[in-house]
Amino acid sequence: MTAPRRVLVTGAGSGIGLAVAQVFMEQGAEVIGWDLVADPTAGFPMTAVDVRDADALKRAAEGLGRLDVLVTCAGIARRASAIDMRAEDWQAVLQTNLSGAFYSCQAAFPALAASGAGLIVNIASFIAHRSGPGRASYAAAKAGVVAMTEVLALDFAAASVRAISVSPGYTRTRMVGAAIEAGRLDEHHLLASIPLGRLAEPREMAQAIVALTGPAFHYANGTDFVIDGGIMAQGVQ
Structure with a gap:
């Protein structure tokens, strides 16, 4: 009997991260969640950890054992003009969305390698490819995630660990709802x-x-999948 896949999702407390965890669970996977706040009602084991803290992530990963999939969904947004964006807002977004994703991948790497065929899915954004006013920190972070994923695909390949990124379009999450x-x-x-x-x-x-x-995507490595409802296809209007 095949063992269920073991999946770690960061930012699993809400939005796309929570939905990803739930869909994996419905498919029979063993899901572990990392989030800034551990929700005891999530329906899967949750660890409270700050993805900006590399050492804390390594401690949280110590007991993972084998890990088949890591999905990095933890992210925030701080919208402001580049003219007067506060340094603390710039740093918060870069540290959470980009450094946090990198630290999570690094911490989970031994467990992913132990599976013999580990996969990283970093959640970027279509904003990595098509930005707009007030999005300097978010665009920089998400473009960094796409570029970083390409490098991880190269650096981790010898250990049979793949890395891809996904760039969602606007999704009706709590973060987008609050912005509206x-x-x-x-x-x-x-x-x-x-x-x-x-x-x-x-x-x-x-x-x-x-x-x-x-299985249909087992040869995918180092590439970004844009799922945006057609925003990028329409070009200049």
Whole structure:
């Protein structure tokens, strides 16, 4: 009997991360979650850990044993003009979205290598490829995730550990919902910019991400999958 896949998801407490964990569980995987706050009602083991703390992540990874898949979903956004963006906001986004993803991959690497065919899925964003005003920190971090993933694919290949990234489009997460409510995002303008005319739902994005971990994509390595409802395809308007 084949053992269930062991999956670690960072940022598993909400949004795409939570949805990814739930979809993996429905498929019979053994899921472990890392988040800043451990939710005891999540339905899977959660460890409270700050992805900006490399040493804390290494301690959290010590008992992982074998790990088949790591999905790095932990992320934040701080929107502000590059003219007057505060240094602490710039650093918070880069440290969480980029350094946090790197530290998570590094900490989980021994367990991924132990599986003999480990896979890293780093969650980037279409903003890595098509940015806009006020997004300097987020765009830089997510573009860094895409570039970093290419390097991980090279550095980890000898240990039979692959790395890919996924660049979601606008998804109806708590973070996006809060930005709409606060007026930082105009929902009417947002929907008009998406050829499909709607936001993605966390579950459908999670289903796509989980599908990319399946046998049909076992030769994928060092590449980015954009799932954005057509935003990047429409070009200049």
